Amino acid sequence: MEPAIRTEHLTKIYGQRLIAVNDMSLEVPPGSVFGLLGPNGAGKTTTLRLLLGLQRPTAGRAQVFGKPCGPNAVGVRSQIGYLPTNPKLPGNLRPIEYLDLLGKLARLPNEVRKPRISALLRAVGLLGATDQKIQTFSTGMCTRLGIAASLVADPPLLLWDEPTAGLDPSARRFTLDLIREMGKTKTVVVATHILTDIDQICGHLGVMHEGRMIFAGSMQDMKRRLCRHDFTLELEGAAEDIGRLAREVTDLKGIEARVDAGRALLVRIADGQSRSLALAEVLRRIDANNLSLSVIHSGQNATENAYLQLLQEDEAHGFQR
């Protein structure tokens, strides 16, 4: 099956000075919600702009549904709905006028355009603001309108750049729910540095650092690869009992344990060991040491740990590359 996005050695260098995207090869499976994760300046936005043909690659190539991207690749852009970070919208227009303009740019006939605009305004909760000029909109309203704008042409691929930036909690919740909903029928690429967003919505992700794609795969792959078999057990009981438990667990084959923050026991199970048997043995010893278990986590902030570990590894291996 044709990937929604394919890049091969995609490279963008600005004015022989700044490497924004560095030899990036990537495939985004169709019908997935793909998170493009990376710190500020990692090259996420540049990657999206290369896909849209707003910028030209210095080397390599990019394809969307098998078609090459470029400044005049109208066919490619007709398949993409783009939401920029804090979208700059024409303040002198009203929402219906703006969406109508975009519908015309997508060559949608009147009988398709008008009902879709009204459905979209209802979906993003802007029906009550149709008589206001866009310049009076709050950040959240602009983002909602930007979302509607990206959906006007009903494209099969959505590229959303930091869709939750600057949103209040309810608007953020709305946006994440919408992405989840869109992911059922479309390919959605969400560029962000907010890990919790990625954790909640994405099935696949790519991690960018200093222009390079340092990881690409499924969420499970990332967590499995980097967190291995970690558990965090929050315990109630005397500190010396928790310390004794940690020593006993560490004596078991293939299990390491250490006390964290006085009350938590971090348990790491080596590869090849049965997680369920190891965990059962640890739980039995909790009771034996007169401790009680209040909470158990499978890893702690797994995505965050994995992400930070990836960045550290990438920096440590910089010279080896």
Next chain:
Amino acid sequence: MVSSAETSPAAATTSAETAKLGTWMMPFMAILLHDLRSLWQSRLVRLWLGAALLLTFMLVGANWSQFRDGTLIASLLFPYLVFPWFFVVVVLGVGPVSESRTEALADGILSRPVSRCEYLLATWSARVVLVLGLYLVVTIPAIVLVIAARRPVPEDTVTVYGIVTALGVVGLVLTFLVSLGFLVGTLLRKPLLAVVVLVFVWYPIGLILSVFSLEQFSPISLSRAISTQLRQPWRQAEANGQTSANAEDINALSDQMSHFFSVLSGAPPKPKAANPDFFEGETFADFSLVRVVLGYGLPTLAAVFLATLSFYWRDL
């Protein structure tokens, strides 16, 4: 019945083709209308319209009983060719793809299924339509008034052909100015710098053109030649040099006779129409409508082509 069966598929085909063309042109028209609306809402355009109306009114009022028709119409067209409206036209041309608008442009329009060429042509067309529309809306009523009114000046031989071609020549120069602003704005990206460069190029354009022996294309030369074109085509004027001289003699004789009879009858003498040198060209060996159209038309096309090429290679 047979006829209806024969025509109906043809009509359907035509209708389908029209619909197809309409769909194909939809983004172009959408950008054009959006840009026209934005331009119309800008303060610069509103101020320009007001100032152009005022200046036209003042020129007509001040020279009502001074200039003959051709000379007065030429003086109305002068501000568009030389000063001050060329400046406004250049500023309007510079705007659309300058750096300050790039981000909004990329986010709003060029990330949609629109080619850069389509965008540039639509936004260039919007500026040309606005500039020409405003120029014609201001000048045509004034010209009609000048021609139709009974003014206390001698009759002139201004022709409809002359008016249409003179308006067309000035319109062509304005189109060229918009295109030049468009090109320099695309190349330099910074609008202020682009305007400064254009001012420094346009004002000494006569000198620059004279280096290439093309001084007849300068705005000043055109301004001087327009009053003649209003009366008769340039080539014809050159060929009829003798006729022109005779006409001047006849006018002078007519003035003397009029003065003589006024003195006899005691009525006030008919005012003498001024013929200021500036608006009255004399030699037109190098002038022809075709040459002027080519002289401004080809650079206009070249400017639009180069702007499109430059914009195509630019990162947004």
